[in-house]
Amino acid sequence: MLTLTTLFHSILIGIVQGVSEWLPISSKTQVILASTYLLNLNFQQAYTFGMFMEVGTILAAVIYFRRDLLSLIKALFGRGDTTAKKMLVYVVIATVITAIIATPLYLISDSITGVSVGIPMLIIGAVLIGDAIFIRYSRKRIVASNIKKFKDLKVRDYLIVGIAQGIAALPGVSRSGITTSALLLMKVEPDEAFRLSFIIGIFASAGAFLLTVVASHQNVVASLVGIGLEGLVVAIAVATIISLFLIDFLIKVAGKAQIVYVTAGLGILAIAAGLLYLVFGL
DSSP, X not given: OOOHHHHHHHHHHHHHHHHHTTTTSOHHHHHHHHHHHHSOOOHHHHHHHHHHTHHHHHHHHHHHTHHHHHHHHHHHTTOSOHHHHHXXXXXXXXHHHHHHHHHHHHHHHHTOOSOOTHHXXXXXXXXXXXXXXXXXXXXXXXXXXXXXXXXXXXHHHHHHHXXXXXXXXXXXXXXXXXXXXXXXXXXXXXXXXXXXXXHHHHHHHHHHHHHHHHHOHHHHHHHHHTTHHHHHXXXXXXXXXXXXXXXXXXXXXXXXXXXXXXXXXXXXXXXXHHHHHHHHTO
16 A cells, blocks of 8 residues: 555655656666665665666656657668668667676676665766766867767767767766767767767666566565555656656757756765765764
8 A cells, every 4th residue: 555655755766767867967876875765775676776767767758759769660661761760770779789788787786785875976976077077078079160960970979879878887877968978079969969868768778677677586576665566656657757847858958058067066965975974874
């Protein structure tokens, strides 16, 4: 039965997932932190739960990018236009490279034991600040040269994006942050960079979900005990709704400097909190 406490925790975790997935911060690590304290999970269980929670953001992305996905399906059967066929090649290459890199990294991360909550938070902070510097540097490069569209990208660029996305399997690394930053560094137009990052994220998140279910069945079961089936449904629904609004917002404001400052600020706060946790053993 869904209690008021569980309902509150489910809504809060859904908000954390829905917001953090699309900002240049690590949704996995934010959910790790939230579920560690709200659901009393250990690091392994919380890490698995964070991957499992991506169901909500997958649903949101599928809804938002439904036309792009329909074009990919048509291209798969040879019915799409040139852009759709190029997008299909981009998705396939980036996803395959992501799987090759992310799978062993996930299995390694899933086996970590005895990690203090403060350590992942320090990692979060360092990655966030690095993301902010990387994005700011990328935008300077874009301003100083010609901006690229998707049609200008080559297979080499697809490989780079796939590698970046694969690295995001590590706790504390933002998938959207690192892939968007990689695209910006390649001088891709900001709104196009966000769109391309979000589209391949659908397939990466779906793969992460399947890998979690197959490779971490015990952790999945243990993590769901704390929230229950009803609570999980609520958390996923909240994450989906918030994600829909945030995807639209980010694509519309892509290229503005505020995201850089927010990312850097969150990084500083994460490092400060991580140090406090380590010092006081919280």
